[in-house]
Amino acid sequence: MTQEIQPVRGMNDVLPAEIGAWQHLEAVTRALLTAYGYEEIRVPLLERTELFRRAIGEHTDVVGKEMYTFTDRGGDSLTLRPEATAGIVRALISNRLLRGQRHKLWCLGPMFRHEAPQAGRYRQFWQVDVEAVGCPGPDVDAELIALSARLWQRLGLEGLTLEINSLGTAESRRAYRARLVEYFERHESSLDADSRRRLGGNPLRILDSKNPELQELIAGAPLLTEHLDPESAAHFEALRRMLDSVGVAYTINPRLVRGLDYYNRTVFEWITTASGAQNAVCSGGRYDGLIAQLGGEATPAVGFAMGVERLVALLVAAGGVPAAVPPDVYVVVSGERATAAALRIVERLRAERPHLRFELNVGGGNFKAQFRRADKSGAPLALVIGDDELARGVLGVKPLRIESGQSECPIEALAAGVDAALAGLGRD
Ligand code: ATP
Ligand code: MG
DSSP: OOOOOOOTOOOOOHHHHHHHHHHHHHHHHHHHHHHTTEEEEOOOEEEEHHHHHHHHHHTTTTIIIEEEEEETTSOOEEESSSSHHHHHHHHHHHHOOTTOOEEEEEEEEEEEEOOBBBBTBEHHHHHHEEEEEOOSHHHHHHHHHHHHHHHHHHHOOOOOOEEEEEEEHHHHHHHHHHHHHHHHHHHHGGGGGGHHHHHHHHHHGGGOOHHHHHHHHHTTOOGGGOOOOHHHHHHHHHHHHHHHHTTTOOOTTTTTOOOSTTOEEEEEEEEEEEESSSSEEEEEOOOOOOOHHTTSSSOOEEEEEEHHHHHHHHHHHOOOOOOOOOSSSEEEEEEEHHHHHHHHHHOOOOOOTSSSSSEEEOOOOOOOHHHHHHHHHHEEEEEEHHHHHHHHEEEEEESSSSSSSOEEEGGGHHHHHHHHHHHTTTTT
């Protein structure tokens, strides 16, 4: 036997059995974002490698060891996007859409990171990305966070908690960084290999370490929130007041630093308390410097990304997935003439009643087998197209989910007959 081709590790198929949860999540999210005035944008999966190096930062895990980078046939270094913000910003710049304009955008699609695959952590995973470009104030940060809180509520997800922090400005972060390096250098012998490596490039990331043996050392480190510049402190204070006023509960996590370098001031993360190691479902923050850093005119911005697989898992666990909708009518076909005529009849019905779902029995089968399929489909009504009926210009009409005999309906009045039969079953 020919050997079967294996899927790529860490990349999943979303099968029809699971798609209901995905579609529900997408529909609720799309409706909510539209209601808040956000517009969809679609950007390429491939970008120049340089974009991510410059945006995300050389010393991050994402750029350092997780990117899918290759040289294309033209000799350019390209990378499968590991996140969406850089590409969206690039699109705003490339299409000359900045010019002091504001943009409220969202994007849905797959991202790629070469991580160690495990539950909730994949090499291709989907994100919903939301970005508000052009507003410097804490009001837009607060509205974005309120939007995410409302999304959990609309999806029926409970037990998500919000952590916030402020990273200050690039300058205040530099000053803090020096103090942090000084502190960790004093304790260098207690650091693990990962943290020692980060000490040179990205010392703030040490605060994010999951190593239990480092927690005490990290707890003693100087706090970023104590080194904020006055404007950032005021921004953070205003954000907290607004969250309080709309009743979005949060905790301040002074060690929340985020894995991408472009953030400043507000950062936040929604965490699930459900068991499992991957607990972040949505994370984001402000990135006022990124657009200028990528060659656009200096424009403040804030955004977040949520992990679709992790949210889908929570949605399924919470029983929040609506049941699949069965067809309205199952069409049973018997006989040679009937088979030849069935498609024409059903296509006419589909044209006349575009809101109804007709499941035509294709691929043959005897009457009994077809009625078994009709029952299994969940349709409330069957139409029976048989040679005898056709000869008399009628079709059989049979309710499926109640005890009832079969009646007949003239072919020329079929659409109205289907309406009446469905209405009689409480399905109009
Ligand atoms: P983590 O701490 O779990 O690695 P992150 O900080 O790298 O997350 P972001 O880059 O902020 O995550 O991406 C936003 C969201 O995308 C995360 O909150 C998470 O829900 C999801 N996500 C990130 N990486 C993965 C992955 N490899 N597989 C599945 N979902 C992911
Ligand atoms: Mg990560």
